[in-house]
Structures are given as structure tokens and as C-alpha cells.
Amino acid sequence: MPRKSAKRKPAARSESAARYPIASRPVMPGYGVSKSLKGLLDWSWARKRLTQSHNYVIVTVRPDGRPHAMGMHGLWFDNAFYFGTGKTTRKAKNLAANPYCVLINERLEELVIVEGTAELVRYDALPPALSEASKKKYGWRIDPRMGGVIFKVTPQVVFALPEKQFATAPTRWRF
Amino acid sequence: MKGYGVPKSLKDALPWAWAQERITKSHNYWLTTVRPDGSPHTMLVWGIWLDGAYYFSTGATSRKARNLQQNSNCVVCNESAEEAVIIEGTARKLGDSEIPSQAFSDYKAKYGWELDPNRGPVHVVRPKTVFAMPEKLFPKGVTRWKFE
Numbered sequence: 620m621p622r623k624s625a626k627r628k629p630a631a632r633s634e635s636a637a638r639y640p641i642a643s644r645p646v647m648p649g650y651g652v653s654k655s656l657k658g659l660l661d662w663s664w665a666r667k668r669l670t671q672s673h674n675y676v677i678v679t680v681r682p683d684g685r686p687h688a689m690g691m692h693g694l695w696f697d698n699a700f701y702f703g704t705g706k707t708t709r710k711a712k713n714l715a716a717n718p719y720c721v722l723i724n725e726r727l728e729e730l731v732i733v734e735g736t737a738e739l740v741r742y743d744a745l746p747p748a749l750s751e752a753s754k755k756k757y758g759w760r761i762d763p764r765m766g767g768v769i770f771k772v773t774p775q776v777v778f779a780l781p782e783k784q785f786a787t788a789p790t791r792w793r794f
Numbered sequence: 795m796k797g798y799g800v801p802k803s804l805k806d807a808l809p810w811a812w813a814q815e816r817i818t819k820s821h822n823y824w825l826t827t828v829r830p831d832g833s834p835h836t837m838l839v840w841g842i843w844l845d846g847a848y849y850f851s852t853g854a855t856s857r858k859a860r861n862l863q864q865n866s867n868c869v870v871c872n873e874s875a876e877e878a879v880i881i882e883g884t885a886r887k888l889g890d891s892e893i894p895s896q897a898f899s900d901y902k903a904k905y906g907w908e909l910d911p912n913r914g915p916v917h918v919v920r921p922k923t924v925f926a927m928p929e930k931l932f933p934k935g936v937t938r939w940k941f942e
Contacts, residue, residue, distance in 0.1 A: 649853045649914060674875035674929065678826045678834045685867040686826045686834050690878050690927045719833035725875030727822035732836050780838050782822065 638698065640792035645778055651786055658787030665731045665779045665792065669695040672724035673756075677702065677772075679713035679720050679737075687713055693722075694752050698794075700733065700772040701740070701749060703761070714770060722772055732778040737770045745769065799933045806934035813879045813926050813939070818843045820872035821904075825850065825919075827861035827868050827885075835861055840907075841870075842900045846941075848881065848919040849897045851909060862887070862917065870919050876929040883921040883941075 642659045644652070672695075678688045687709050693702030700722050704711050714720060714737045722733040742763040750761040761769070777792045826836045835857050841850030848870050852859050862868065866884040893909075893916050901909035909916060921941050928935040 648855065672875075674878075676824075676871065676875065676878070678836055678869065680828050680832055680834050684828055684832070684865050685882065686828050686869045687882070688826060688869045688871060688880050689925075690875060690880075690929075717832050719831075721826065721834045721836040723824060723836060727824060727838060727873035730822070730824070730838050732824075734833065734835070778837075782838075 640698075640774075640777065640794045643791050643793065645789050645791040647789060652789050653787050658784070660779050660781070660788050660790040662792060664781075665777055665790075666695070666698075668724050668726065668729055668731045668779075669700070669722075669733070672726070674725040675700070675702070676723050676725075677710055677720055678722075679710045680717050681709070681713055682716050692757055694749060694756065696746060696749055696752060698774065700735075700774075701745070701769055702772075703765070703767050703769050705767050711768060711770075720772060728782040730778075730780045730782075732780070733772065733774045734776045734778075735772045735774040737772045740769050740771045742769065800936045801934055806931070808926050808928065808931070808935050808937040810939060812928075813924055813937075814843070816872050816874060816877055816879045817848070817870075817881065820874070822873040823848075823850070823870055825858060825868060825870050827858045828865050829857070829861055830864055839870075840901075840905055842897060842904060844894060844897055844900055846921070848883075848921075849893070849901070849909070849916060850919070851911065851914040851916045853914045856914075859887075859915065859917075868919060878925075878927040880925040880927065881919065881921045882923045882925075883919045885917045885919045887915045887917050 675691045675693050676688050677691050680686050691702050718736040720737045724731045754760045774794050779790045781788045823839050824836050825839045826834050839850045862885045868885045870881040872879045890911050898909050924939045926937040
């Protein structure tokens, strides 16, 4: 089970911490969000939505400081997000200069916001089961012959904002 | 958008009304700002689209308000990822007298809440570039609008 803690100290980089991030309450002054930890969501709530989303949005930042957002397909797999893009797309160029990014799922009424960093991953370094997961979800395997590059987004902080339980359930997880 | 088969011709490009309808009717939106360290910050917001601009309010000390003070560049998007309308623009904090009166009535009509600058400064986002990404019309319907 995820540990629930109000403290902001970073999670230890142990195997269990990587699987179960620490839950806490996000700082949202003025919105009537409870300060107590009662009602915090379980990490599986966010993981399910991140896994099942068909579309995602990736937000990166241009060298001049302007944010850039684009819709994507991708795979949430073992607490990281994998997506492919062309080598010279705006997001690939942005991430080469600044790896900070945000990933969100497609349901704003059950929004999951992932803040993290992205890195290029070689095809032969991808998790072996990823290609099969892609086939199952989108109908195609991950194939280097398709061209382009694969980025892996590693989460640092994840927010869940379920609209219908806004008073009690907004949750932040730190990795 | 290299490699996605998006045509260069403007045939099948969407009319601006397509985008305007979606950004007007959306109930939830997300807003992205950039922290001083260059990392993006994305948060859920409510707001209204009025006369070609987006109005929202936020706490005076919220992360997005602080980010926008230093870097006014932002992105707003509607709630439909399969019919995403991505608005790149700049945000500005409005003085009370600068807020259009229709913004108050539209906000009240849409959400049943008052748009109250005393509870959080009202900002306006003016678009520079807007992208429409309709999944079912992809790639032919992908459209970009530029604003002077």
C-alpha cells in the first residue's frame, strides 16, 4: 500500500518507493480542499487512469521559455511513460534542451498530472513487454523501422484532481 | 508536423468556429505555466472564452499566478483530448476595472459561482497560436491559427 505522509521529504529510492510513491495533500489555498489526509486516493487510482488513457498530452518548454503542448499516444508502464515522436519535432527538440515535462491523461474530470523528466531510450533498452502492451492498446508493436525516437518520462510528482471529490480527494504523490 | 501525414494543403482544415465552440463549451480546462527553473506546471482551471480571449481567476499566491508574473507565456486547453484545442498565448493579470462585465455574468451562468477578483486575481489569456487536433479527423483536420 502507498504510504501516506504529510511530510514533503523525498521518497527513498528503494524498490518499494519506486512502486509506491508517498501520498500527501497538494497545496491548493482557497479551494476548500481538506488539509487532513483522510480521503487521499490510493496510488492505484492514478495508475489506472494513466494506464487506460487513450490520448495524453505532453507539455514541454521551448528554449525561449514558452510552453508547448501536444496530444500523444503512449504507454504507462511500470511507473513510467513511454512515447514515440519524430527526431525533429518541437517536443523532441525542447526535451533535448530541457528534460522537464508534464504528462496528463485525457479525462479532466479525473485529471492526473505527472511532472517529471524525459530521456531518450534506445529501442533495445525498452522493457521487453512494452511492445506487446502497445500492440494490445493501439494495435501496433514498437518497431525501430517506424523511425523516430522513444522518450521515457520518469515521474517526480503526480497530482490527482477528481472533480466530484474535490473537497477530500486531491492527492499528490512524490517519487 | 513531419511524419504524421498531415497535408500541407488547407483543404479540410477546420473553421475557426470549430475551435471556438469547443473552447467556449468546455467545463474544465488545463492551464500550463512555466516555473522560474524552466519546468512546466499544469493545473486544472475553470474559465470562460469571451471575445477571442480566455478569462480565469486563481489565488494570488498560487504557483500559476507566481509563474505568470515572471513569464506570461502559457497554454490553455479544453477538456476533450480527442478534440483538443490548444491555445498558446500570454496571460495578464487584470485590474478590477479591466474585467469585462460580461465575464462576470458568463462565469456565473456557466458555473453558478461568482467570478470574484477579491478571492483571486482575474487573468486574461490572449491567444497567439491555436492548434486543433481532432483525433477522428487526423491528420487532415489538424489546423493551426495565428493571431496578430
